[in-house]
Amino acid sequence: MNQLSEQPEPTILTHLRISIVATLVLAVIVCGLYPVVVWGLSQLLFHDRANGSLITDKDGKVIGSRLLGQNFSDAKYFHPRPSAAGSGYDATASGGSNLGPTSSKLINGTTKPTTQPNPKGGDPVAGPDAVDFDGIKLRILHYCVENNIPFDAKPSLDKFRDAKGEVDDVKVVKAFVDDKEPLTITPKLPIPADAVTASGSGLDPHISLANADLQAKRIADVRKLDIALVRKLIEQNTDHASLGLLGEPGVNVVMLNLALDK
Amino acid sequence: MNASGWIQFLLFLGALLAITKPLGIYLVKVLDANGKTFLDRILKPVERLCYRLFGMDPLKEQDWKQYAIAMLVFSLVTMLFTYGLLRLQDYLPFHQHIDNLSNKTELTPALSFNTAASFTTNTNWQNYYGENTMSYFSQMVALASHNFWSAAVGIAIAAAFVRAIARDKARTIGNFWTDLVRIHLYLLIPICIVYALFLVSQGIIQNFSPYTQVTAIDQSGATSPGQPVTQIIPQGPVASQIAIKMLGTNGGGYFNANAAFPYENPTPLSNFIQMLSIFAIPSALTYYLGRVVRNQKHGWAVWAAMAIIFIAGVMVSWKSESAGNPRLSELGVAAAPGSMEGKEVRFGVFNSALFATVTTDASCGAVNAMPDSFTPLGGMIPLLNIQLGEIIFGGVGAGLYGMLVFIIVAIFLAGLMVGRTPEYLGKKIEAYDMKTASLAILILTFSILCFTAWSSVSAGSATATTATWGSAALNNNGPHGFSEMLYAYSSCTGNNGSAFAGLTGNPLASSATPFDPHWNLTLGLATLLGRFIMIIPILALAGSLASKKLIPVSAGSFPVANVTFVVLLVGTILIVAALTFFPALSLGPIVEHFLMRGSGPLF
Numbered sequence: 018m019n020q021l022s023e024q025p026e027p028t029i030l031t032h033l034r035i036s037i038v039a040t041l042v043l044a045v046i047v048c049g050l051y052p053v054v055v056w057g058l059s060q061l062l063f064h065d066r067a068n069g070s071l072i073t074d075k076d077g078k079v080i081g082s083r084l085l086g087q088n089f090s091d092a093k094y095f096h097p098r099p100s101a102a103g104s105g106y107d108a109t110a111s112g113g114s115n116l117g118p119t120s121s122k123l124i125n126g127t128t129k130p131t132t133q134p135n136p137k138g139g140d141p142v143a144g145p146d147a148v149d150f151d152g153i154k155l156r157i158l159h160y161c162v163e164n165n166i167p168f169d170a171k172p173s174l175d176k177f178r179d180a181k182g183e184v185d186d187v188k189v190v191k192a193f194v195d196d197k198e199p200l201t202i203t204p205k206l207p208i209p210a211d212a213v214t215a216s217g218s219g220l221d222p223h224i225s226l227a228n229a230d231l232q233a234k235r236i237a238d239v240r241k242l243d244i245a246l247v248r249k250l251i252e253q254n255t256d257h258a259s260l261g262l263l264g265e266p267g268v269n270v271v272m273l274n275l276a277l278d279k
Numbered sequence: 280m281n282a283s284g285w286i287q288f289l290l291f292l293g294a295l296l297a298i299t300k301p302l303g304i305y306l307v308k309v310l311d312a313n314g315k316t317f318l319d320r321i322l323k324p325v326e327r328l329c330y331r332l333f334g335m336d337p338l339k340e341q342d343w344k345q346y347a348i349a350m351l352v353f354s355l356v357t358m359l360f361t362y363g364l365l366r367l368q369d370y371l372p373f374h375q376h377i378d379n380l381s382n383k384t385e386l387t388p389a390l391s392f393n394t395a396a397s398f399t400t401n402t403n404w405q406n407y408y409g410e411n412t413m414s415y416f417s418q419m420v421a422l423a424s425h426n427f428w429s430a431a432v433g434i435a436i437a438a439a440f441v442r443a444i445a446r447d448k449a450r451t452i453g454n455f456w457t458d459l460v461r462i463h464l465y466l467l468i469p470i471c472i473v474y475a476l477f478l479v480s481q482g483i484i485q486n487f488s489p490y491t492q493v494t495a496i497d498q499s500g501a502t503s504p505g506q507p508v509t510q511i512i513p514q515g516p517v518a519s520q521i522a523i524k525m526l527g528t529n530g531g532g533y534f535n536a537n538a539a540f541p542y543e544n545p546t547p548l549s550n551f552i553q554m555l556s557i558f559a560i561p562s563a564l565t566y567y568l569g570r571v572v573r574n575q576k577h578g579w580a581v582w583a584a585m586a587i588i589f590i591a592g593v594m595v596s597w598k599s600e601s602a603g604n605p606r607l608s609e610l611g612v613a614a615a616p617g618s619m620e621g622k623e624v625r626f627g628v629f630n631s632a633l634f635a636t637v638t639t640d641a642s643c644g645a646v647n648a649m650p651d652s653f654t655p656l657g658g659m660i661p662l663l664n665i666q667l668g669e670i671i672f673g674g675v676g677a678g679l680y681g682m683l684v685f686i687i688v689a690i691f692l693a694g695l696m697v698g699r700t701p702e703y704l705g706k707k708i709e710a711y712d713m714k715t716a717s718l719a720i721l722i723l724t725f726s727i728l729c730f731t732a733w734s735s736v737s738a739g740s741a742t743a744t745t746a747t748w749g750s751a752a753l754n755n756n757g758p759h760g761f762s763e764m765l766y767a768y769s770s771c772t773g774n775n776g777s778a779f780a781g782l783t784g785n786p787l788a789s790s791a792t793p794f795d796p797h798w799n800l801t802l803g804l805a806t807l808l809g810r811f812i813m814i815i816p817i818l819a820l821a822g823s824l825a826s827k828k829l830i831p832v833s834a835g836s837f838p839v840a841n842v843t844f845v846v847l848l849v850g851t852i853l854i855v856a857a858l859t860f861f862p863a864l865s866l867g868p869i870v871e872h873f874l875m876r877g878s879g880p881l882f
Contacts, residue, residue, distance in 0.1 A: 032349050035333045035456060036356040042332055043463060044360075047427040048420040051468060052519035056486065058472075059479035059518060067485045069512060069542070071493075079493045082512055084482050084541035091499035098624070102536075109380055109411050109490070109511050111536035113621040113649035115781030117658075117759035118604040119874055121881035123620065153607060168611075207613035210603070214620040217539030217631075217648045223624035227613070256546075256625065262286055264547020265616070265627030274496055 086222040102219025126152025156213040223267025284629035303566025310438040340451035343822025349455035362395040364421035374414035384412040389796035396803035400810035401429035403531030403776035406784035430527030431462040433676030443825035475522035482545030485518040530644030538647040561672035576840035597632040599657035621649030639664035642674030644776025651779040659868035665773040689851040705829040715816040726772040748797040754781025757882030762867035772809035
């Protein structure tokens, strides 16, 4: 046992002095030397990855990252998962919907009133309602329509068409929670879960194989390609499980769409 | 629950078991002021230089009060350091990249306090979006520094506690500064350098470039020809921060989406290693315990008790997540692979459930999927893990000293049952020890339940236009909304940092609602209570145990290395938690589970 009784106990000021010195000394090591050493080595050894795995087009312009999903809405592209990051795939506002399993907003969606400029000047006036959050039900409907998946609608969707004859999303979302006769959409094929749910980051670059397979026919039709070629590109842009057993396979939508554009 | 999941789970358990002994042996050397490691040749001069700059004798030990004061003063100084740097962010380097963002968030005093408290206490609860709030300098200096410091403090306290048990009639339990320096130099920094490079090889970024503005591939959404659709890609020194974030069980994400963000966790392999690194030091500390108290079987018995609760948690969460949400299945969504809301395709259901269990068994709090969107029971497991006190492997150091408190309670209960003075490893457990142990457990309960109750009934001003601050922050209605509040205070008090992240902890001021600091302040306070008010009784307990005479083990001693002991320990932990938190859990996830399976209205 140490014989400490001969020495005076350190005062709180001693601890304070050591604390301040320790904070500064350790800060230099762990906030200065350490990240800079890692930065230097990683720029040297893994230059591409350390800088974001960026993709450039043939003119050298940066058009994305291999690791981050992007919005694709054009019918000629494979569509990624719904995204809750900002207004969709906003990498400066990453995150999920954070809606729980019994959330009406998640399942039925919500609408909101909008305003538009007053043609006579002055305060804005009320405009048509808009879809605020596209719930799972609306996503299922869109997915079926886009990919030609047969479904039953009760009552008929004709009730919800606008003047141009197109289905009005706002009317549909309101009908999902209609008290008297709620609208039900029943797809005749199971819809892949990832196709109608938002990822945790809102930047998921992958879709499931089943989701890609269901979209393949649309891509082949729009691009007038042989479906076998589309399937081959899907296979080429699938990231398999790490080491053959960790994680799940997924199709990288960004890389697949780039391959289609080539 | 598929074969691939089972194989991955066995692989994870096997890898964890395999690293426990070698890392445990290394810890014995690091946590001994005279210990010799293979890094001495390079690092010994640095270590000596540190002591010279600090102006202290590394071999002069402290009693528990001096140790506690040193720890508290250091924590206070580092917390002020971070608070100051955050408030001064706009005057410090590397902030230009967030200045131009349209969604930049201001670092108010309340948010800075919350963040400083949260990082100082190893919580890393985040009321901000990293990518639009923090400059590279703030991330690297104000925040990542605490990932090292708070981890080292936790390990130091655990080491002091274990020494106290092993010593005979001793007054001192080690020197805080020596522990702090050695843990940094020999343990955290060397592992992190290698680990960070591995993470970069998987795709995690490490640079100081400005955010990249890219022209999106699909331009069909462009409103006018001159304005292409763009995506702003954040950059920064991410890999160096992620390595210590996981190894130090801190869990504070560089980005808001944490380990779900592809730049923080790009591949299933990086995901596997990140999960393993959360448990690495806590698991090795059980071996350290066995070695130092000269009862290696006891170390493994503690490991086994932890593993049993860990495996049970994974099973419940995984099963619930694979079963998915019946409310979605009835709409025609495929039942397999399970609930995918808030999950990444590359990780899938199993790795999301496993990660959520690991991160909350430990006090890490990183997430690779959003627990707020988990099924009720899948999300209850992380919540319950935190409420158990994060002792299932637990935070670095914090897990072991939390578990030691439960061991003492368990042995006390056993002593009551057989009518003997309880003894732990040759130390008599007496009234003072039980009081301090109970205090350490009760403070968590007090903070979690009282703050949750307050937020649930919080009143706004009398006018109808201002909502109450508690429920105003919620993203979900019904029982799930209550779960969000219960989770927030559990996570902060338990120094975890994961969240049912729908909760808006930093509500922004608008014309309709003035700035409301309630969440920032109460959550920040909960982190401080859960850390320091727990550590002080624990150090007092350590001081008391150290001063006791070591009684030789006899036939009458309670065995601490057999199946009976493991069962008793697991039982004690579950009973304490069940008695304390079952009512609160019933109002949240449990009732939600039945509502989800029924056909009643949604919320």
